[in-house]
Amino acid sequence: MRMGLKINGDDYAREVEPDLTLLSFLRDVLGLTGTKWGCLTGDCGACTVLVEGKPIVSCLQLACQVQGREVTTIEGLETSGGLDEVQAAFVSNGATQCGFCTPGMVMSVEALLRTNPAPDEAEIREALAGNLCRCTGYSKIVDAVLQAAAERHSSTGGSAADVS
Amino acid sequence: MADVFIPGSLEEAVGFLTDHPATAMPIAGGTDLLVDTRTGRARPDRLVDLSGLREIGGFELDGELLRLGALARIRSIELDPELGRRATALVEAARVLGSVQIRTMATVGGNLCHGTPSAEMPPALLVHEAVAEITGIGGQYSIPLADFFVAPGRTVLAPGDLLTSVRARVPSSRAGSCYLRQTVRWSMDLAGVGVSASVHVQGGAVSNARVALSAVAPVPMLVAGLEDTVVGTDLAPEVLAEAGRQAAEACSPISDARGTADYRRQVVSVLVPRALRIAWLRATGSWPEGSPAPVNGVWTREQR
Numbered sequence: 001m002r003m004g005l006k007i008n009g010d011d012y013a014r015e016v017e018p019d020l021t022l023l024s025f026l027r028d029v030l031g032l033t034g035t036k037w038g039c040l041t042g043d044c045g046a047c048t049v050l051v052e053g054k055p056i057v058s059c060l061q062l063a064c065q066v067q068g069r070e071v072t073t074i075e076g077l078e079t080s081g082g083l084d085e086v087q088a089a090f091v092s093n094g095a096t097q098c099g100f101c102t103p104g105m106v107m108s109v110e111a112l113l114r115t116n117p118a119p120d121e122a123e124i125r126e127a128l129a130g131n132l133c134r135c136t137g138y139s140k141i142v143d144a145v146l147q148a149a150a151e152r153h154s155s156t157g158g159s160a161a162d163v164s
Numbered sequence: 165m166a167d168v169f170i171p172g173s174l175e176e177a178v179g180f181l182t183d184h185p186a187t188a189m190p191i192a193g194g195t196d197l198l199v200d201t202r203t204g205r206a207r208p209d210r211l212v213d214l215s216g217l218r219e220i221g222g223f224e225l226d227g228e229l230l231r232l233g234a235l236a237r238i239r240s241i242e243l244d245p246e247l248g249r250r251a252t253a254l255v256e257a258a259r260v261l262g263s264v265q266i267r268t269m270a271t272v273g274g275n276l277c278h279g280t281p282s283a284e285m286p287p288a289l290l291v292h293e294a295v296a297e298i299t300g301i302g303g304q305y306s307i308p309l310a311d312f313f314v315a316p317g318r319t320v321l322a323p324g325d326l327l328t329s330v331r332a333r334v335p336s337s338r339a340g341s342c343y344l345r346q347t348v349r350w351s352m353d354l355a356g357v358g359v360s361a362s363v364h365v366q367g368g369a370v371s372n373a374r375v376a377l378s379a380v381a382p383v384p385m386l387v388a389g390l391e392d393t394v395v396g397t398d399l400a401p402e403v404l405a406e407a408g409r410q411a412a413e414a415c416s417p418i419s420d421a422r423g424t425a426d427y428r429r430q431v432v433s434v435l436v437p438r439a440l441r442i443a444w445l446r447a448t449g450s451w452p453e454g455s456p457a458p459v460n461g462v463w464t465r466e467q468r
Contacts, residue, residue: 001168018168019211021198041199042266043352054239057265060198062191064168065215108264129351130263 003067007032008076016063023047023058026073034074034103045131048104049073055111057130074103077110085155086110089148090141097135105131109145117153119145166201168211174219174299177212178324182301185323190214192235193270195262196278220273220328225250230292230332234273238285242267248454250334252446253341253360256456257288260345263352273327276309279317279383280354282422286313286384287360288343290376292332300325313383339364340446342439344461345378346431348422355379356422357431359411361439363399365447370394373443375407375436380415380428387411387436399444404437411436435461 004013007030014029026032026049038046040059047058050072077084083091086109096102105128112119112127119127124145125138133141169188171177181188189208191197192215200206214220214235221235223244230251232241241247242258261267261275261284275285276296286309294309301324309330312319321327341362347353358378364371373394375387390407397403417428438461445451 019166040202042195042262045263045265048265054268055265056269057195060194060269062168062194062198062211062213064170065191065194065213111264126351127264130265 001064003064005063005066005068006070008072018062018064020063021059022049022056022061022063022066022071025063026058026071032073032075036100036103038100038104043130043132044101044104045108045128046101046104048107048131050107050111053111053114055108072107072110074106077106084110085152086113086145086148089144089151093140093144093147095136095140095144101131101133101135105133105141109148112145113149113152117156118149121146166208166211168213170213170216174217174326174328177214177217178299178301178326180210180212181326182324184210188212190277190326192274193237195266195270196274196280214326220326223247225334228333228335230334232272232330232332234271234276234327234329236272237268238262238270238272238275239264239267241272245454247334250336251288251292251332251341253288253291253343253362253443254285254332256343257284257358257360259456260284260343260347260351260459272330276312276330277319277321277327279313279315279319281316281382281384282355282358282379283384284343284345284355284358284378287358287376287378288341289330289332290384290386291341291360291362291374292334293374294330294332296327297329297331298325299328304328306331310386316382335364338366338447340443340448340451342442342446342457342461344435344439344442344457344459346423346435346460350459354422357417357428357435358384359432359435359439361436361443363394363440363443363447365444369396369398370444373440375411375440377411377415377432377436379422380417380432382416385415387414389414394440399440401437404440405433407440408433408436438462 001018036046038044042057042060187209191211221233223232223236238258248255296312297306343360345355346357360376363373378384412429412433417425419425
């Protein structure tokens with residue numbers, strides 16, 4: 001099956017097996033291995049990517065179902081060669097330990113901050129309920145999100161971010 | 165490995181499913197079906213991808229009638245402020261289903277058609293008097309949602325039948341509804357007990373009320389005979405307690421990892437009064453607008 005879609009702003013077209021998941025398409029066909037292969041049952045969130053700006057688990061998404069859509073993965077977040085605010089806040093807060101859950105966590109946070117630029121702790125925990133971390137105990141992750149939100153908020157002059 | 169058929173219309177989807185009754189399955193959000201294929205619970209040779217069929221997506225309000233397309237995403241229900249006011253039980257059920265990612269993908273139709281006894285959408289829709297609309301090879305028909313579920317994992321759908329939409333009644337005034345559940349964890353858990361209630365109020369008394377339960381019977385169920393207990397009352401504590409007793413008697417839970425049968429009956433007798441009370445407060449305008457109920461009906465110290 002021929003399929004085309006946009007990933008991190010670039011167009012891709014490939015011949016794929018019809019029941020290939022988006023996760024396998026990203027990792028095995030395109031070599032975009034930042035998106036992690038975790039539980040394959042939608043529980044752990046390590047494979048989270050954005051489709052049209054919304055977070056989904058790519059292990060339960062058939063690639064053919066996102067034909068023609070725009071996908072954002074962890075590789076697409078770098079801005080002018082550097083980490084974006086969320087990634088940088090994860091680093092400076094020690095919110096990564098083994099790091100396996102981090103790409104999925106960061107993608108869920110990106111989705112949250114697009115619709116809710118100033119989330120409180122409860123909203124952050126709810127947004128990240130589908131991203132499991134077995135190292136950090138989550139506190140540092142929540143700290144990182146609060147910091148990223150504050151930095152992004154101040155850098156946009158305190159106005160609401162693009163709500164898509 | 166499964167082949168994927170992408171139909172251009174509802175008729176094409178029904179035609180393909182009817183032509184391959186033993187081997188083809190419809191897929192929409194995929195959050196249940198793809199898990200089932202990995203555990204071996206489902207072994208389809210062909211998948212029919214419904215996700216491009218716009219005619220069965222989205223939802224619309226027309227007076228007191230809500231039409232939910234089978235492809236309506238759980239997350240879009242959760243985030244709709246008008247549904248939050250009018251179909252509060254539905255929105256409260258939506259916001260505790262899975263994770264944000266799962267809710268973004270999962271559909272109302274999938275949640276109903278998977279037939280899970282603990283699913284979130286059924287009890288919420290049952291108290292809103294939902295009717296399932298089905299298209300099959302023999303044409304279209306509709307049945308009350310209460311008759312849609314047959315057994316765990318089984319519905320009335322015959323091979324080739326597709327649930328296309330659900331109609332529900334969502335009054336704009338003097339009515340309130342609520343969905344509560346008991347879980348071990350707050351998030352990413354299935355209901356040990358799910359309870360939904362709706363209350364209509366006229367002249368300071370209940371004129372109509374419904375209670376639906378999930379995870380405490382082979383299929384989601386409406387509690388029959390509650391009207392005699394609650395209609396005409398102002399839901400005083402003894403009335404609520406009696407309603408809770410009736411619901412606990414009406415259900416038939418099993419013992420499993422989420423609780424013993426006895427425990428689940430106890431929880432039903434506690435959650436039903438809480439759910440009815442919150443629905444009543446909403447119907448009488450005594451509940452802060454836009455404020456969701458605590459997941460199990462009780463405020464934690466921080467939430468008070």
